[in-house]
Amino acid sequence: MNLRRLQYFVxxxxxxxxxxxxxxLHVAQPALSQQLATLEGEVRQQLLVRTKSGVVPTEAGKVLYRHAQLILRQCEQARADMSAAAKSISGAVAVGLAPGTAAAGLALPLLRTVRARHPGILLYLNETYGTTLSELVMNGRMDLAVLYGGKTAVHGLSFVPLLREQLYVVGPASMMAPPGEISVPALADMDLYLARPYNVVRKMVNEAFAAIGQAPKVVAEIESASTLTAVIADGLGATILPESMARQVAGSCGGWQSRIVDPIIEAPLALCQSDHLPLSEPAQAIKEILLELVAGLPGNLVVAEERAQKAS
Known part of the structure; x- marks a missing residue:
């Protein structure tokens, strides 16, 4: 049967x-009558009965009407599915997630969402430290990175603020735990295991100590979450970490954590991308998902930024 004739009949x-x-239908009546006659000839049944008030379907016509509605709906759905398939996004996207940050908690939600929405995207996740990630983004080897930074301009990169995390000191159970909060001067005598000086969090710690005319007592520089956890578990000293990683390390080694105040130190988490290389369509889709996921986290800056843009 011809689909157009079925549409006319319905x-x-x-x-x-x-x-x-x-x-x-914007069809001449004689042409429409001819299409109906052709359809009746194809099915070898009279489909309509003409009355003074118009036309009504015969019993055969009622049966065909029900089937025709189903057939036409299925054809429309097939067109929609084919159109969606043609528009589906596919390709490879490389995303960096700085370890020891709230970014690490985005990995599984990101994978789940991408698999559900864009199964054609091949996602590559790289967890390494911020400086390396930003360099990879700058030279085009990585599309996006979630890392601490963005407070200062970097040539070749652009940053979208995501959220702020306060810094905590994390110590072993063998060391007397301070109250829930501890001042920067009270950290001066602690043996600290921190990241290298180029690390954003380390820079912020150094600046906080410099503001009171002191320097942190760094006994070793470590950039491995597992090694830091082992150090704390062994009672060798303490470390300073963003809240998300502080909670993870303290919980896995039976240690304690205390929020740093006087002054409060906040690490800004940002989405980093090249300022001169355009994002591919798959990379843009991943960026939108990342912003959506961060918008659901406490302390996020994404919702605040959207409100500010709407207000302006």
Missing amino acids: KIVDVGSLTQAADV
Whole structure:
């Protein structure tokens, strides 16, 4: 059967008049009558009965009407599915997630969401430290990175603020735990295991100590979450970490954590991308998902930024 004839037949039954159906379909009435006659010849059944008030379907016509509606709906769905398939996003996207940050908690939600929405995207996740990630983004080897930074301009990069995390000191159970909060001067005598000086969090710690005319007592520089955890578990000293990693390390080694105040130190987490290389369509889709995921986290800056843009 011809789909167009089925469409014409359904419209005639819906309207109940050949004349009115011809007007709705923008088809001349003789041409519409010919299409109906051809359809009746194909099925070898009379489908409509003409009355003074219009046309009504015969019993065979009622059966065909039900089937025709289903067939036409299925054809429309097939067109929609094919169109969606043609528009599906596919390609490879490389995303860096700085370890020891709230970014690490985005990995699984990101993977789940991408698999559900864009199964054609091949996602590559790289967890390494911020400086290396930013360099990879700058030279085009990575599309996006979630890392601490963005407070100062970097040539070749642009940053979208995501959230702020306060810094905590994390110590072993063998060391007397301070109250829930501890001042920077009170940290001066602690043996600290911190990241290298180029690390954003380390820079912030150094600046906080410099502001009171002191320097942190760094006994070793470590950039491995597992090694830091082992150090704390062994009672060798303490470390200073963003809240997300502080909670993880303290919980896995039976240690304690205390928020740093006087002054409060906040590490800004940002989404980093090249300022001169355009994002591919798959990379843009991943960026939108990352912003959506961060918007659901406490202390996020994404919702605040959107409100500010709407207000302006």
